[in-house]
Amino acid sequence: MEGDPESQIRVHSRRGSNVIHPVEVDTPPVSSPAPTPAPTPIVYQEIKHFKRWFPWLVPSFVIANVVMFAITMYINNCPKNSVSCIAGFLGRFSFQPFKENPLLGPSSSTLEKMGALDVSKVVHRHQGWRLITCIWLHGGVFHLLANMLGLFVIGIRLEKEFGFVRIGLLYLISGFGGSILSALFIQSNISVGASGALFGLLGGMLSELIINWTIYANKVAALLTLVVIIVINLAVGILPHVDNFAHIGGFVSGFLLGFVFLIRPQFGWVSQRVSQRYAPPGYSLTASKPKFKMYQCILWIIALILLFIWFIGGLVLLLRGVDANDQCSWCHYLSCVPTKRWSCNTQPMSCLSEQIGNQLNLTCSSNGKTRTYTLTNATSSQIQGLCSQLCR
Structure with a gap:
């Protein structure tokens, strides 16, 4: 000293x-x-x-998502509700046909029953809880593995540094923010997945780097690495059947929340606290330094204001039934870019059905395809599954 x-x-x-x-x-x-x-x-x-925390909440989130997927598959019961199944040896845990669900998972009707994000039910039936329940559901094994791997790698690191309270709130609120933006833009299909919450953790990592800039040794390298990871993940979202609006909404929410939850005291204040603790008796210390730098306080205030505007404004627009695509004619390209290899048509699949004896005739309303199935007394779940395969 x-x-x-x-x-x-x-x-x-x-x-x-x-x-x-x-x-x-x-x-x-x-x-x-x-x-x-x-x-x-x-x-x-x-x-x-800084205190190092023992990570237990993020592993608990991973377990909860896996358990919810197992429950969803049990309720789905493919052998009972579908004409054909993948991995039939799994019994009622077997998967829907690949043409219906290429992710190896349940039917859309089962996901909707379990709490998938359905905008019409949120707006017209006041089922706002779907904005939260949808982040605990997954469309299939591939979807679940991708999200849980990312959650485990990113979440464990953050929970060790910031504790379970702040990271738990960051995860849940970011998932909620992702659901709001998804509901504003994607109103014809259901949506599920923890991707919005996962992108919230990525956004929080970026804002944490910015607001705690002075404590990093290799600042530019850390920033470039994180930005590349974020850009790659967002770029994957332009593929069909991927809800990139949930990714973007979760990322923006997590980015703003990171300025609020993940702020660190400056080193000058930390070292001064240590000096006070170990200084010899009667030793006079210099004037105290503020706990946070001025730019940290400014970012904290701005982020808090923007968070309030975003969540209140988004919920008001959603509950009023606003379709954000009407206000932004090009925004749909943020979620899917059509090419010669795939289409971005998100219109709900519907079929005209006719049961004659043991013959079921289906005609897809979107592409006009017609097919006859040998099926007696077909249930609505079976007809919907066959319709999904016919219209793809």
């Missing part, structure tokens, strides 16, 4: 789970009229900047 030849505090700018190590140091002899025994000086080589 400046002004004290016998005590020093060195602060390393590199982040991590640093600890304090007392180390003895030789002090040059000081001439004095009366030799007195001097205490052994201590150098605190590193400061324990």
Whole structure:
């Protein structure tokens, strides 16, 4: 410490789970009229900047999503409700036909029954809980594995650094924000998945890097790496059958929440607190430093205001039944870009059905295809599944 030849505090700018190590140091002899025994000086080589948390909430989220998928497949009961199934040896846990659900999962009617995001039911039947329940459901095995792998890798790291309360709130609120934007733009199909919440964690990582800029050693490298990861993931969202609006809504929500939840005190304040704790008795410290830098406080206030505007405004527009596509004619390209290889048609699938004896005749309303199935007393679930295959 400046002004004290016998005590020093060195602060390393590199982040991590640093600890304090007392180390003895030789002090040059000081001439004095009366030799007195001097205490052994201590150098605190590193400061324990931040508490490290044991991650348990993110693994619990992963388990909850897997359990919900298993329950969904049990209720789906493909052998009973469909003409054909994939992996029939799994019994009622077998998957819908690949043409109906290429992700290896349940039917859309089962997902809707379990709480998928259906805009018409949110607006006209006041089932707003679907904005939350949809983030715990997944369309298939591939969908579940991709999201849970990302959640485990990103979420564990964040929970270790910031604790379960802040990361849990960041995850849930970001998922809610993703559902709002998805509902404003995608109103003809149901939507499920934890992707919005997962992108919220990515957005939180980016804002955490910005608001805590001074504590990073390799700032530019960390920023570029994170931006590349985010851009790649958002680019995947322009493929068909991927709800990129949930990704964007979750990312923006998490980005703003990161400024609020993931703010760190500046190192000058941290080192001063350590100095106060270990300073010799009667030693006078310099004027106290603020806990947060000015730019951190400004970003915190701006983010809080924007969050309030976004969530209140989005909910008001959604509950009024506003279709955001009417206000933005090009925004649908953010979720799907049509090419020669695929179409971005999101119109709901419907078929005209006629049962004659044991013959079921189906005609797809969108493409005009007609097919006859040998099926006696077909249920509505079976007709809907066959219609989905015929219209694809």
